Amino acid sequence: MGKSFDIGLILDFIPKLLGYVHVTFLILAGAILIGIVIGFLVALPRLYRIPVLAQIAAVYVSFIRGTPILIQLFLIYYGLPELLKLVSIDISQWSSMFFVIVTYGLSIGGLFSEVIRAAVTSVERGQTEAAYSIGMSPFVAFIRIVLPQSFAIALPNLANLIIAYMKDTSLAFSIGVMDMTGRGQTLGTTTSHFLEVYISLAVIYYLVCILLESIFSRMEKRVSRYERKFG
Template sequence: MSKYFDVGYMIQSLPTLLSYIHVTLMITAVSAVLGILLGSLIAIVRIKKVPVLNQILVVFISFMRGTPFLVQLFLIYFGVPEIMSHLGMNVRNLPGLVFVYAVFTLHIAAYSAEIMRASISAVSQGEKEAAMAIGMTELQSYVRIILPQAFTLSIPPLTNLIIGMLKGTALVFNVGVVDMMRRADLMGGNSQRYLELFVDAAIIYAVLIFIVTTAGRWIEKRYTVGERQTERVLLSEE
């Protein structure tokens, strides 16, 4: 058995791969926060149908949702420096992670924009009218009534989106970023024990995804409870 699969080597290699987990976590966390914030702004612009900007964002969303993520990664990593150099700006010396953050953020923004737009639209018109009827301004109705409910509705799809991007970090080694997968590939080249190393990577990704899924369910449950308490307070005020 050890000839084809060395359990000892797999266990021995696990700490080395875990030492690169911070790259995966940073890419996912930073891109998720920035992407969801940007996506929320895009969703508001689309709901308000801001002239010109709305049409530009429709094209942006269609492009990001209609092309493979790896193609987007190559376009931004290799294409943006080339374009900037023709404009007289040299960005080739920037760390590769800068471009990785950019493509992940834009990708998440495109998908989260549609998620948030659908979630906001799913809030019943009656609740919006009721908020206005008790004297709330449009901003107050969004902050206290619409957005909390929209956020609750969006938690499951946003969690799935973050999970997809967490898996997508396995592709960043294609542009020279040294993460878990790149380290596993390098170690496999030296030891010719690719299977053990990729099993290690699979275990690490599975644990991370389990944690994200559990956190998403906890946030959804906690936010739903908080929303119900807020509704009780509003009813008592009314």
């Protein structure tokens, strides 16, 4: 049982927890960078129906969608070092942060690929055919015609995924990463005021979500202004 509720402690805990918010953003930023690369690598074989690779990509996405992020985290943290030992590479002493970022990057990449694939296929095929007719190569047509439109279409779903994974970074403490949630656990243990700690964490995560939502809302208005102009 914890001690009697003390609302004043919430104001005391919030600054202490905010001192670890940079860890959350570091995990999220690293995972997004990895996820974008993986997202395109996984989406392209399925978009262009490349034999074998398309099937492998589909299985990968299905696995990511069908397993909890916490299980994925444990599989990477405990399984990747054992797998690499087979080729005489020892990463067992590497920082837990590395395994967290890799796990979240792989997970985000699988879901990003689905968003990218849906957005690209929603762009009218006639536009790319028109681009080919005036001498554009497939790569140039994709960069100049398809990508800007598909990004505007995909952005709301990408924003939702990023915000969801930002909240899921709270699981990083389960393998020893001292983020806000990990710091909250230690504060709760040392003070026995767990409720105040969790209220403080809820306030911080909520405010960060509002900040991200505001940023993405501005981005959506900016990238979709062509629709307002020509719609």
